[in-house]
Amino acid sequence: MQTKNILDFEYSDLQSYLLNELGLEKFRTDQICDWIYKKRVFDFESMTNLSKDDRQKLSDNFKISIPHIVKKEVSKIDGTTKYLLELEDRNTVEAVIIYYPSRTIACISTQVGCPLKCSFCSTGQSGYVRNLSTGEIIGQLLAMEKDKEMDVKNVVYMGMGEPLLNFNNVVQTIEILNHPKMKKLGARHITISTAGIPQKIEELGDLNKEFRLSVSLHAPTNLQRDQIMPINHKYPVEQVIQSCRIYQKKTKKRVTFEYILIKGFNDSKEDALKLVELFGDLKVMVNLIPVNENPAGFEKPSKRFIQAFLDTLVKNGIDAVVRAEKGSDISAACGQLRTRELKEANR
Structure with missing residues (x-):
């Protein structure tokens, strides 16, 4: 049996x-x-x-199927810990423990690889295999907690894969994380990050849960977003923003937008103003992320450009911050550790 x-x-x-x-x-x-x-x-x-x-x-x-820790890298700078975890079928996924002064966050994956093929993301360039089961998603958190001998109180679905393409299993894991007899995590300490699947964003709004929504936008126009995020051809910027408006109307919650800053591509004051116009009266928080090492060879803007972009948003009434870089001395960005291990295995 x-x-x-x-x-x-x-x-x-x-x-x-x-x-x-x-x-x-x-x-x-x-x-x-x-x-x-x-x-x-x-x-x-x-x-x-x-x-x-x-x-x-x-x-x-x-x-009780807990993934096996294949490899672990610990940052000497800030303690960020990156895990390569092996599942029962020998596929691997990444997960990360990130330390901040006021909280510790577990970043977990929802798919083996990713089908979206964003040009700046190592995961997308490594190919897509399959969705993770509910237990495989939960198992990542338990494996890291066991290794660290700690309870993690904040979880973000921001690792490998697109969570909303594994919608049912992700929602089920939220029930497990939130249930008082199971993980007992407050729903406000759970964040789902998506590249923007409009119908599923609207469905999230129907769940009547307190979790947070984060949307990876990364460009203010279709012309720009098309070049770095192929999914934009199917779900253009305006459709993604409209789904966020519907989500916000249903939940009354602010939406967080992730915006990777790429030198000479989407980092000008004009780009920032286009972003302000795109959001309109939508209540948002913008996380600005200078681009990490990536397959496309994109570079980070200078500190002057980053600050000017931030100042433009703030002066126009947009809440925004530059996200603190974590684990810069290890393969902390999504997909880097798995991609490196796959290359070494294929030599």
Whole structure:
């Protein structure tokens, strides 16, 4: 009999299965979740407040599938830790722990590779394999927490892949992260980052959840965005912004926009003013990100250009910051570590 990954189950589904299929009492669900999500124990035999018979039933029907840490890089500058994690089918994904003065963030992946092929992103250039299961997404967080011996209170879906192309599994993981008997993360501490899938952005607005939405925009016009983000041919800038307006109307929440600054391409004061015009009365927060090392060879603007871009946004009523660079001495940007490992494996 093929065992199921218990990390694939939301609380109510797990409780129903344990009760109706295995004959376990309802309160056993709370005990099992406590072992896995609070104590990070990934072996049923070690769950000592369960009877031997119950532990055997669990072992016969379930597995706790945690990805294997293939490689780990730790920044000597700020402690940022990049993980290359191996799944059961030998595919690998990346995940990162990022430290800030007031919080620690886990950045997790939703797909093996990415189908969007953004020119500035190593993940997109390495190809797309498949969506991750619910358990494979959750397992990344648990593996890093176990390794660090810590509870991470903030999660961003900003690793490999496009979360909204794996919509159902991502939404299910949010339920698991948010549930008080499972990870018990406040929904406001969860951020979904997307390149802009309009219909799915609108569907997020219907979920009535407190999580945050971040949209990777990176250019104020279709002419520019087409050149670096092929998805813009299907979902142009105006359509993405309109879906954000609908999302905001439904949720009353501010939308964050990620904007990678590329020297001589999208970093002028004129580009900043076009961005202001594009947003209109949309309530936004803009994270400006000087471009990382990338397959296309794009370069960072000078500090003067970055500051001028920021000042132009702020003077025109847009909340904006330059995102602090983390892990600059390691392969911290999305896709870099996996891409390097794939190249070495193919030599």
